Amino acid sequence: MRRAVAMRNDVRERRTAKGLAQAELARELAVSRQTINSIETGRYTPSLPLAIAIARFFGSSVEEIFHADHD
Amino acid sequence: MPTTTKTNRAYWVTPAAGLAIGLLYLVGFSVGGKPGYGLIALGVMTVFSAAVALAGRRSETVRGLLDHRDERLAGIDVRATAVTAVVMILAVLAGFVVEVARGHDGSPYALIGAVGGVAYLSAVGYFRVRS
Numbered sequence: 001m002r003r004a005v006a007m008r009n010d011v012r013e014r015r016t017a018k019g020l021a022q023a024e025l026a027r028e029l030a031v032s033r034q035t036i037n038s039i040e041t042g043r044y045t046p047s048l049p050l051a052i053a054i055a056r057f058f059g060s061s062v063e064e065i066f067h068a069d070h071d
Numbered sequence: 072m073p074t075t076t077k078t079n080r081a082y083w084v085t086p087a088a089g090l091a092i093g094l095l096y097l098v099g100f101s102v103g104g105k106p107g108y109g110l111i112a113l114g115v116m117t118v119f120s121a122a123v124a125l126a127g128r129r130s131e132t133v134r135g136l137l138d139h140r141d142e143r144l145a146g147i148d149v150r151a152t153a154v155t156a157v158v159m160i161l162a163v164l165a166g167f168v169v170e171v172a173r174g175h176d177g178s179p180y181a182l183i184g185a186v187g188g189v190a191y192l193s194a195v196g197y198f199r200v201r202s
Contacts, residue, residue, distance in 0.1 A: 030140060030141075031140075031141045031142065031143070032131045032132075032134075032135050032141045032143070032144060033131060034131055034132065034135075034143070034144075035141055035142070035143040035144070038143060044143050046142070046143075047142050050142060
């Protein structure tokens with residue numbers, strides 16, 4: 001069985017670098033502001049389609065934004 | 072999307088279902104000879120439906136639970152439903168045991184449990200094929 005993998009991400013850094021509020025990023029990605037906050041704080045790992053949408057929004061790959069911390 | 076005031080069709084399913092259930096209550100009570108209770112039940116469900124629809128305009132969480140456009144809130148809805156199902160299963164089991172202990176045949180809890188079991192197995196079969 002695969003072991004659980006904790007995920008880190010750079011969404012907050014990239015969002016603030018663009019000067020965007022959480023609500024603005026949420027509007028762009030068609031999700032709630034709460035979901036953006038949960039992703040940024042690592043409480044929620046987005047689905048693959050949403051992770052790809054986030055990566056595309058920031059002009060990066062998923063691997064450049066989301067990092068798996070193997071136990 | 073949850074951060075705007077735009078609504079989709081899914082948003083109205085729960086309020087509409089609330090109204091439809093209220094009408095069913097009215098029909099049921101009327102057939103049972105108590106139309107007054109039916110009107111009260113319809114009024115309660117109408118207020119509930121209106122409250123839910125209005126709350127969705129103010130609360131991002133309620134809105135997400137209604138329109139299912141936010142994947143995290145949709146997931147929370149599914150998990151909350153699963154928790155509710157577990158509580159209901161425990162309540163049905165407890166009711167069945169109490170009825171059997173009283174010397175009865177366990178109805179209606181046995182029938183409710185059987186419906187739940189068939190529904191679960193059918194859902195597993197359906198989603199196994201679909202995913």
